[in-house]
Amino acid sequence: MTSPTPTLQAELNVALLQHTAKASTAEFFQFLEHEVAKCAQAGSQLIVLQELHNGPYFCQTEDLSQFDRAEPIPGPSTELLGKLANKHQVVIVGSLFEKRAPGLYHNCAVVLEKDGSLAGTYRKMHIPDDPGFYEKFYFTPGDSDGTYKGFEPISTSVGKLGVLVCWDQWYPEAARLMTLAGADLLIYPTAIGWDLNDDESEQKRQLDAWVTIQRSHAIANNLPVLSCNRSGFEQSPSDNDHNDNTSNRAESGIQFWGNSFVAGQQGELLAQAETNGEQTLLATINLTKTEQTRRIWPYLRDRRIDAYDALTKRYID
Amino acid sequence: MTSPTPTLQAELNVALLQHTAKASTAEFFQFLEHEVAKCAQAGSQLIVLQELHNGPYFCQTEDLSQFDRAEPIPGPSTELLGKLANKHQVVIVGSLFEKRAPGLYHNCAVVLEKDGSLAGTYRKMHIPDDPGFYEKFYFTPGDSDGTYKGFEPISTSVGKLGVLVCWDQWYPEAARLMTLAGADLLIYPTAIGWDLNDDESEQKRQLDAWVTIQRSHAIANNLPVLSCNRSGFEQSPSDNDHNDNTSNRAESGIQFWGNSFVAGQQGELLAQAETNGEQTLLATINLTKTEQTRRIWPYLRDRRIDAYDALTKRYID
Numbered sequence A, B: 001m002t003s004p005t006p007t008l009q010a011e012l013n014v015a016l017l018q019h020t021a022k023a024s025t026a027e028f029f030q031f032l033e034h035e036v037a038k039c040a041q042a043g044s045q046l047i048v049l050q051e052l053h054n055g056p057y058f059c060q061t062e063d064l065s066q067f068d069r070a071e072p073i074p075g076p077s078t079e080l081l082g083k084l085a086n087k088h089q090v091v092i093v094g095s096l097f098e099k100r101a102p103g104l105y106h107n108c109a110v111v112l113e114k115d116g117s118l119a120g121t122y123r124k125m126h127i128p129d130d131p132g133f134y135e136k137f138y139f140t141p142g143d144s145d146g147t148y149k150g151f152e153p154i155s156t157s158v159g160k161l162g163v164l165v166c167w168d169q170w171y172p173e174a175a176r177l178m179t180l181a182g183a184d185l186l187i188y189p190t191a192i193g194w195d196l197n198d199d200e201s202e203q204k205r206q207l208d209a210w211v212t213i214q215r216s217h218a219i220a221n222n223l224p225v226l227s228c229n230r231s232g233f234e235q236s237p238s239d240n241d242h243n244d245n246t247s248n249r250a251e252s253g254i255q256f257w258g259n260s261f262v263a264g265q266q267g268e269l270l271a272q273a274e275t276n277g278e279q280t281l282l283a284t285i286n287l288t289k290t291e292q293t294r295r296i297w298p299y300l301r302d303r304r305i306d307a308y309d310a311l312t313k314r315y316i317d
Helices: A025-041 A064-069 A076-088 A166-170 A172-180 A200-221 A289-296 B025-041 B064-069 B076-088 B166-170 B172-180 B200-221 B289-296
Strands: A011-018 A046-049 A091-101 A104-112 A118-123 A154-156 A159-163 A185-190 A193-195 A225-229 A231-235 A253-257 A261-263 A269-272 A279-286 B011-018 B046-049 B091-101 B104-112 B118-123 B154-156 B159-163 B185-190 B193-195 B225-229 B231-235 B253-257 B261-263 B269-272 B279-286
Touching (some): A025 A076, A046 A225, A091 A159, A118 A154, A166 A200, A172 A200, A185 A200, A200 B200, A261 A279, A269 A279, B011 B261, B025 B076, B025 B279, B046 B225, B076 B104, B091 B118, B091 B159, B166 B185, B172 B185
Parallel strands (some): A011 A046, B011 B046
Antiparallel strands (some): A011 A279, A091 A104, A104 A118, A225 A261, B011 B279, B104 B118, B225 B261, B261 B269
């Protein structure tokens, strides 16, 4: 277990950096330096980046050469993120393609403390795989010790961060385990978008579902939720190199749907970004509202832990 | 385990009966007979009633005489519900105050088959207790065998019904266990409302949270959700007989907030009732959409059952 956060401040100013893919890591860090400076000047204390922010979303095809993007953690990116965090005295949540060993890679969130040190990492536990999002090819799922590890909050000067990544956001189990392990807030760096072959009503249902499921984690756990998503269209590197027979295939690319948001402890939207374009979303959350909310909506009090054993089953048959 | 549903029909016409409290069980059944006949004529095959529909919500105070309302199951109400179900060839989900033994009472959902037989029961597993909702005084929590029982769907001619009750709706665990045990849809008879001492913005947050958390169960499990809530104001029998020092106390009664709804497999709202007044809400759900949705949003495929053990802990400390 991580040690308790010494002083939980009531109000916390947060920023989410929603942006389109940059052509290179260098170009991204140039953009980031500018945005972090602006956020810090505006009073932000915690800055959340989107999933795999260093470059394009490279999982649209299965391509061996993409593994060259991976880097060790700590490594070059955590060093740059740490310098920025230290320079502007902010906590930064980033998302990197981790090379853990030759041939062993993770989708890894990193948290940099105000002093520039690496406060902790989280390796994405639930790995998706569907046309245009071939993540099971690239990412080994995060380790588990069979209890909750994997799902362990990261202690920082601004609170215990329940950092999860993208596909994790569809799993109430992940949010609950972070909560039980003491998270003060839930954070989702994300890269999700539309297959433009889907019609408008289907696209609307998908976006609504994405906002709703994450707001529900705020509600079920009485915790603020910060979700930072990619925006912009990213062309698929190739339409032909994956033998894919589904009609749902992303033929030409993904339209990342933005809509990064911050929700309070009752799931109420405190701030939400646009669908398109780059936007740095600022919001203030109140971490002490968790205890107030839990006193009158005490879900943790009434959980039927005597009847939940089968949650560790694949299916009851 | 219950046996598999022999034939899962694609389209199912459902009805939710949202109403104000009736003065007596006799008056309620008169109302019910009229509504069920109307629904059946309109083609409804499954009719869901609100929580403790026979009379007023009696848990606003702790009053020994209220236990006289309890009845055995099977008993007079299941007999009346069964007759109605048989007469109109519909499946009915009801909600009763069960007397299981002298001094042992449950908040129990009942399912009546088209032939009038009792298809099954569900005893509310999560019991709330807060000012104006003194349910822990009245209701013994449903039994568990330590795995999932308690959370077991009820097999009927229209599908396996994942019937849960009110406070259960805030628990993703309950919806998930019903899903893993094979539920074709989730059903929540409910009695929830506002403390009129709360201001309008707080009331809005609570109602939004209630809709959102239940829509999230549809999303996380790719199942339709039917939630039938009470409406109307019910005066508290007494403002003085409970030694309650909180400022949040329901001083004068509960304004039940209606808004019964039906959601599809992506959490999309198919139908929603008004806040006030009586309303019989009709909708058509498509049960075969579950498998279609799960093929492209395969949450069940990727659950990290190797890392969920701590879900059976009260807290990780």
